[in-house]
Amino acid sequence: MAGHLRNVARLLTIARVLARHDALFLLDSLAVLKPVALVARAVSRRAVPGRPGQKLAAAFTDLGPTFIKLGQALSIRADLLGEEIAADLSDLQDALPPFSFTEVRKAVEEELGQPLESLFSSFDETPVAAASIAQVHFAVTAPDAEGRTQEVAVKVLRPGVEEAFRKDVELLHWLARLAEAAQPSTRRLRPVETARAFEDAVVMEMDLRFEAAAACEVAENFADDDDFRVPAIDWMRTGRRVMTLERVNGIPINDREALAAAGLRPVDLVTRVSNAFFRMVFRDGFFHADMHPGNIFVDRDGTIVAVDFGIMGRVDRQTRRHLGEMLLSFLTANYRRAAEVHFEAGWVGADQSVDAFTQACRSIAQPILGRPLAEISIARLLGQLFHVTETFDMHTQPQLLMLQKSMLVSEGVGRTLAPDVNMWEMARPLIESWMADNLGPQARLKDGLTTLGDSIERLPRILAATESTLGKIQSGGLRLDPETVKALRGRKRSWAAALPWVLVLVLGLLLILK
Structure with missing residues (x-):
């Protein structure tokens, strides 16, 4: 219950921000959320110029890092929002005001376990880029045993972004489940799976070791390619919240x-x-x-x-x-x-x-x-x-x-x-x-043999699992969990069907008490 109330409260905040930007069409698209959009529109709606996608991009920027990332993710979903809105979201700028150098120093020293001056002989306090997840500073590494230094770029995770993302992604999962339960037509679009994929992608993006590993994997794939390369990662100065890589001095391609x-x-x-x-x-x-x-x-x-x-x-x-x-x-x-x-x-x-x-x-x-x-x-x-x-x-x-x-x-x-x-x-x-x-025929034959080999390798495990299951059935030891039985029986009234009116009631009370 506490989780539902927390999500409702966050949803109300989001609805009012969307209303201020005249972007409530995002909630209107889900029948179960129309009551929320109706009340938010009455309380906070403003006339804002621009296309719907531009208004939505501005609202996502106001809502912070998670929603900037969500907007970028939705920019590939023309099947959900239409081509014009998706195109406008693709122009969403992943940029926020920079955080202080004090926070940068703290993150680097906590993550890497050494004073900043021990790691770098110089470190530019002004970032060259500040995005929703992290910001980047240019630096020069401290001399190694042979006196060599290197120009590098240091990416530092934004303070507090992980906790903010955790709360928002909990809401997205809740809305995805709500949509599937109350509006079965949305299941074709796999909202629950999409929310999970979005979470996985951003969780990996917020652990800079994963980004460093991805860069190394691509570098290995192109090791013999003279036309494409990836900057080298400095693993000695890389951790979960800090990543250091070779500074690129090339010409921007545009x-x-x-x-x-x-x-x-x-x-x-x-x-x-x-x-x-x-x-x-x-x-x-x-x-x-x-x-x-x-x-x-x-x-x-x-x-x-x-x-x-x-x-x-x-x-x-x-x-x-x-x-x-x-x-x-x-x-x-x-x-x-x-x-x-x-x-x-x-x-x-x-x-x-x-x-x-x-x-x-x-x-x-x-x-x-x-x-x-x-x-x-x-x-x-x-x-x-x-x-x-x-x-x-x-x-x-x-x-x-x-x-x-x-x-x-x-x-x-x-x-x-x-x-x-x-x-x-x-x-x-x-x-x-x-x-x-x-x-070609040779490739298909090779794939067929690989598949056959994989199946043969799995066969002993499949037979063992089958034998175990048959044994449990014969001995009466295979039973469904009581919660599973309860779910299979179903409920006379879906919580999802009632939720819109609960939200209306909560919104009405908030307006009365305001």
């Missing part, structure tokens, strides 16, 4: 004048960015999910340097194969095969019509693929595809949504550098080679 002055050709850089992104996704199944221009630099020799590995995506081998075959089918206008891949992957239920879904694939792809080559957007194609899937009861695939958003950002980088070039066409030789290696 500084076209500086790139031209350095003699770097935009077409070459687009090729390197597209090849690196393609290799991350299809070769490695582990990709940088936030490759916006602020996170990409170019060395003087043209090498692409990526930073900020807090948001990463993973795609398993089977999904990569399905995705690769789907993209190849679209690019060759084989819409029937594109539709079949969705059924084979289990993304669309077997009870749906393959013919109808083929027609839907054609309706999405032809307007996009029929454009001039430089204007073709694979990310837009995927976004349109996910947008129409409700008709076919296609369950949300969070990993594909993140990939689609990452593709969109990467395409934006490519168009900034060379508007007349299509980055996916430049990567086509790699795509075709990967397809041949992973979709």
Whole structure:
């Protein structure tokens, strides 16, 4: 009960902030929360100019770090909010006022167990970037045994952000469960699973050791690549709340004048960015999910340097194969095969019509693929595809949504550098080679043998578990937990159905007592 009251109180605060920014449509979209939106609108509504997505982005900024991250996560959910709102949320600036150098010193010394001066010979007190989760300072390491120093960037977690996130994410889980219980139509969008994925992603982002590990993994994957690299991590000066890495002195990838002055050709850089992104996704199944221009630099020799590995995506081998075959089918206008891949992957239920879904694939792809080559957007194609899937009861695939958003950002980088070039066409030789290696008969045979080997390895455990279960049934020792029985019987009245009116009552009392 205490948890419900705490969540209701936080929800009321959020509703009033949304009302002040005229962004209550977010609550209006859930029938169970309409009473909350109704009262908040009566109390706090203001007329605010701008598009709905811009208003929502401003409200999320006011609500703090968790909601800034939530806005970024929702920017990939055009299936939930529509393309215009999702696009506006993608422009949400992850920036907050910096915290004091006193707090920075305290965090560094507590985390690394040494005085700041023992670790660094100089440390800039003014941050170069201050975001919702952390801020970054430039520094120079203290001399090592051989007298060597290194220019570094030090990322420090924002004080109190972990506790604030814990409270807000508890509310998000509560709302997700409420939505599924009171509005079954939302289950296709997997709100509970989405809330869990959001929590997992931000928890990892708030432990800077995970970001450091992600950077090292990508560095290993590209160890033999001369066109792409990752700054080295200083593990001796890295912990849960502090991360130290090599300072990048390259040219920001969106500084076209500086790139031209350095003699770097935009077409070459687009090729390197597209090849690196393609290799991350299809070769490695582990990709940088936030490759916006602020996170990409170019060395003087043209090498692409990526930073900020807090948001990463993973795609398993089977999904990569399905995705690769789907993209190849679209690019060759084989819409029937594109539709079949969705059924084979289990993304669309077997009870749906393959013919109808083929027609839907054609309706999405032809307007996009029929454009001039430089204007073709694979990310837009995927976004349109996910947008129409409700008709076919296609369950949300969070990993594909993140990939689609990452593709969109990467395409934006490519168009900034060379508007007349299509980055996916430049990567086509790699795509075709990967397809041949992973979709051909030999690859399928290899995958089949691997699957068979895994099944044989699991067989003894499966047989042992089956034998144990049969023994319990025969001896009468297998019983359902009483709580499980109670849940299976169900309740005559769902708590979720009554909750809106409880919220109205609470809001009314607050207004009377105000």
